[in-house]
Amino acid sequence: MTMSRIAKIAGVSVATVSRALNYPEKVRPELRNRILEIARQYNYVYHAAAADLKRQKSNAIGVLFPTTIGPLFAETLMAIQEKIQEHHMALIVGNTMYSKAEEARLVKQFQERRVAGIIFTGYGLGQENLIRNLMRQNIFCVVTYENLEDTDINYVGFDNFKAAYDATNYLISLRHKRIGLIIGPYRKMGRLLKRFKGYQQALKDHGIQFDAALVVSTEPGLLEGKQAMRQLLHLPEPPSAVFAVSDHLAIGALSSIKQAGFQVPGDISLIGFDGVELAAYCDPPLTTVRVPARDMGRLATEVLMKSINNGVKRAMQYCLDADLIIRKSCSELK
């Protein structure tokens, strides 16, 4: 079933059918209803590809994630999803698996489908040129999880440096001096690097010597957190507090600490990052930094929609708050 077949049956032109379907107010109600009725009867299904071809754009938008495992990205994805569906658009997703090549492939795929826009989630280093290229091709982009202050790129992020600084600072305020850091592959990822620097700066600002032996860089994951913590525990002079830069890492670390027979926070204070709901259900409930995963998703999608509907305009940039959530996993050093 196609519009022209419907047109034939209704004894009108395809233009009228198209209008009846897309701009109902443009066709006389009586006729419109007749057309709609025929479409329904014959099970007409709109052919998006044909429309996309003619209109030279689609109503699909692409989202790029490193991975969707881990509750954080899943929340952002969910928020994006909801907004997208509100706008009756389609969402094409891709996982880069932290690989540049895979990312390139996916972006190409998005271009081939002529997506209206792309949301980059927590992207790596230096995609700025890629994004500018896309914008030039009229594909609007937004970046989440980062703040790209001195660029002309849309973003909805938070201050990774400050968030890590605050967390470290909190530990210091509890008199901790030997503070371990368990962090993802920060050398490869802009926002992790910023967090690393936030940690360093907090130490520096309080006259605490940075000790490379106290930082473990690892892949994200529960097991990795556990292993990293074990490593820290075996240090000649183990830390009295640990900042695990993801709740998943922290939960892994927690299990390692308990297994070694230590108490949290009695023997070791532990602070996480992300603020996933789960952190509140740990034993003890995990102090953490809440990153605005849902809000970023929501806002980023809105920003994208605005860009798309109003043409380019100037960059829209939002830096949301990431708040320290104090629960029970940290205590003052005796």
Add this chain to the structure above:
Amino acid sequence: MTMSRIAKIAGVSVATVSRALNYPEKVRPELRNRILEIARQYNYVYHAAAADLKRQKSNAIGVLFPTTIGPLFAETLMAIQEKIQEHHMALIVGNTMYSKAEEARLVKQFQERRVAGIIFTGYGLGQENLIRNLMRQNIFCVVTYENLEDTDINYVGFDNFKAAYDATNYLISLRHKRIGLIIGPYRKMGRLLKRFKGYQQALKDHGIQFDAALVVSTEPGLLEGKQAMRQLLHLPEPPSAVFAVSDHLAIGALSSIKQAGFQVPGDISLIGFDGVELAAYCDPPLTTVRVPARDMGRLATEVLMKSINNGVKRAMQYCLDADLIIRKSCSELK
């Protein structure tokens, strides 16, 4: 940049350009390279919509999830993702939010995009007609998380009844008689209903009287698990063991039990469902039923690809194993 522009520049016909791009072996190497080079130079991007229109199908496939929060579905999604990307296809995702209407809207969207197939993840009740309709329109479907034995529908699932039966049975083997059940909205969802029945049957097979007061049906989620457990704890005669039919519910329940000052498994045995990695990192590590989330995703995608490539054929149906994983959260009733 379009094929015909490239054709003009190269002094050949569009057909040749199309062939150079799609069936490289069909055009003389020298000419092919010249065309490819021009395409590269002029930043040619393939126009998927145009091809889809002409070919009357797309290389996109749709996936439907109730929601993507909760680690389980996220894992399945990830597995699907990987397979899809291996096949160089595009993945359109939609969240039904457990709503029939939303599901219908998304399916329509998929149809409009002429997806090659749809993966239904853990679908509700009686979509069988919907699916048969889609198949008739040449949109191949696979259902995961369910086994639809006596139908002609592709599925890659596991035996929900048996999985729940086994878990309950295990508790019974530890001499428990009052076994609580915390479960999602089983009245609305086929697979939850089957699990409920598995629980009932296990009781029955061991001569234990079913007690409706011991089952709490709730939305999935940590908080809900916690509340449900609280409710169970306040019973005049609380259960000595609880089967929480999702690890998330179980973790919520666990926190509730601890908060009330009871021990797991000393006072109350607890068993989860799903077998997410996280369950191993609880305190105590959670005994659970491992559902083959990744495998279902992988296999379902493969089944779909085969359907698509080979035309319809007979239904492919796989019932994978869901194993009981015994850890530390259950003990024998004294």
Add this chain to the structure above:
DNA sequence: GCAATTTATGTAAACGATTACATCACAATC
């Protein structure tokens, strides 16, 4: 009652690929 405006509909040309079919050159066969 006529011109001017508005509203409803039709006409037809795109959009950018794919592909059946036609053509042509050349090699292989007897």
Add this chain to the structure above:
DNA sequence: GATTGTGATGTAATCGTTTACATAAATTGC
């Protein structure tokens, strides 16, 4: 050397919409 076969390329129709423009009919204003 005529015939057949093979491989490379071209021709042109087609997929199902959208939309600028044309036209016709109805409404308005004076």
